[in-house]
Amino acid sequence: MAVLKLEQYGITGATEIIHNPSYEFLFEEEMKSGLEGYEKGQLTELDAVNVMTGVYTGRSPKDKYIVMDENSKDTVWWTTPEYPNDNHVMSEEVWARVKALAVKQLCGKRLFVVDAFCGANKDTRMAVRFIMEVAWQAHFVKNMFIAPTKEEQEDFKPDFVVYAASKAKVENYKELGINSETCVAFNITSHEQVILNTWYGGEMKKGMFSMMNYYLPLKGIASMHCSANTDLKGQPLPYRRRRARLGR
Amino acid sequence: MAVDAAGKVDFHDKSVTENTRASYPISHIEHNVKKIRATSSGPAAKNVIFLSADAFGVLPPVSILTPEQTKYYFLSGFTAKLAGTERGITEPTPTFSACFGQAFLELHPTKYADELVKKMEKSGAKAFLVNTGWNGTGKRISIKDTRGIIDAILNGDVNKAPTKKIPIFNLEVPTALPGVDTNILDPRNTYVKAAEWDAKAKNLAERFIKNFKKYEGNAEGKKLVAAGPKLD
Numbered sequence: 001m002a003v004l005k006l007e008q009y010g011i012t013g014a015t016e017i018i019h020n021p022s023y024e025f026l027f028e029e030e031m032k033s034g035l036e037g038y039e040k041g042q043l044t045e046l047d048a049v050n051v052m053t054g055v056y057t058g059r060s061p062k063d064k065y066i067v068m069d070e071n072s073k074d075t076v077w078w079t080t081p082e083y084p085n086d087n088h089v090m091s092e093e094v095w096a097r098v099k100a101l102a103v104k105q106l107c108g109k110r111l112f113v114v115d116a117f118c119g120a121n122k123d124t125r126m127a128v129r130f131i132m133e134v135a136w137q138a139h140f141v142k143n144m145f146i147a148p149t150k151e152e153q154e155d156f157k158p159d160f161v162v163y164a165a166s167k168a169k170v171e172n173y174k175e176l177g178i179n180s181e182t183c184v185a186f187n188i189t190s191h192e193q194v195i196l197n198t199w200y201g202g203e204m205k206k207g208m209f210s211m212m213n214y215y216l217p218l219k220g221i222a223s224m225h226c227s228a229n230t231d232l233k234g235q236p237l238p239y240r241r242r243r244a245r246l247g248r
Numbered sequence: 249m250a251v252d253a254a255g256k257v258d259f260h261d262k263s264v265t266e267n268t269r270a271s272y273p274i275s276h277i278e279h280n281v282k283k284i285r286a287t288s289s290g291p292a293a294k295n296v297i298f299l300s301a302d303a304f305g306v307l308p309p310v311s312i313l314t315p316e317q318t319k320y321y322f323l324s325g326f327t328a329k330l331a332g333t334e335r336g337i338t339e340p341t342p343t344f345s346a347c348f349g350q351a352f353l354e355l356h357p358t359k360y361a362d363e364l365v366k367k368m369e370k371s372g373a374k375a376f377l378v379n380t381g382w383n384g385t386g387k388r389i390s391i392k393d394t395r396g397i398i399d400a401i402l403n404g405d406v407n408k409a410p411t412k413k414i415p416i417f418n419l420e421v422p423t424a425l426p427g428v429d430t431n432i433l434d435p436r437n438t439y440v441k442a443a444e445w446d447a448k449a450k451n452l453a454e455r456f457i458k459n460f461k462k463y464e465g466n467a468e469g470k471k472l473v474a475a476g477p478k479l480d
Contacts, residue, residue, distance in 0.1 A: 044255045057265035077356045083462035120288035214354035222363035225349025230290040
């Protein structure tokens, strides 16, 4: 694999870039001694690695923002006081500030970069590059997204870049006019997501699901929060295999 | 879930969160589609099933939706949570989550409904609203009956069944299905007095109508009001 340069993302001085690590490597990394706080993994009796994510044990919808610009202003379903939803407006100026915070956090660090696909269809899938400091977060996205083949890794051209800076806080959030020190922001024009001050892995997973829900229907593709099942011949599975999904 | 210093897991411990999540690669699922097909994909769906756990005891256990009703019920994303009995709360809490996933929608919800129904019409797929919740008996619809309903949808029996219309919601329901208790198919029959269903149905219909107002900001949404429940 060609050596990855992160300067193109404004990330300078990386002490080491661990690009597309194996599961074995990630396991060593998340379990190694000397990790502090929420970086630390703990092996359970079931051989799964347990991690804590602090106060955010779920997504933080009040801190979710989308940059309002020429492309998004008439397409995004913005929140309104009368009919609230989670799509809060962020200006391009504030975006520049929060992105700079994330980039600054990632500068001069030992970083993990995971390249993966969102979506199974080669014609419409999104190639996503996740950049983070935390090994278990790299492990999480490696699990949740589709791994590229060796050839696809060589030739990987990201359609979207995620800057996961869980350790950075938006200290001046009041000045910036946002909800809190935590920020999960999307820029649909530059194809980037910034995550600040939350360790919850689901911000990356559901973040990319949300972006697919933006881009795909505009191309005439129906996206849905659902699952589907079929047998070898394209027939649905017998009932007992579906029980969990019916909540029964 | 919580883990002690020795790595012992207690799945009943809610002290950290009720929302513990686990993550693993899809290859760990024995029958994942990737193992069966090179591409992780299948043919177009034949049936789309919206699952609603209606704690009000109003919705029929299965309704056959028209394309317009498909959009309406997809947009409404209705289900209900029954508050934890341990806190002595018995009032059901309705949830309306646009397209059953409002938190993840970035475009106006009518766009998703539109694209879904377009695809369904192209492939001839049918949509059903299945209530896995409660009825007039005060009990949850039995697993056996829900199973019979799902089987009837998948094997096509539901398309051959005689049907009737349920008022207020104007939903088409089968009057008999193999393997399903005939008495539950019209939810009114599960009440001692049908008027009790009427009162509850009006209450739920009001909630649907109120919730749907948020979609009426565009022409597509406005047009769909007619596919929803009606009071009067």
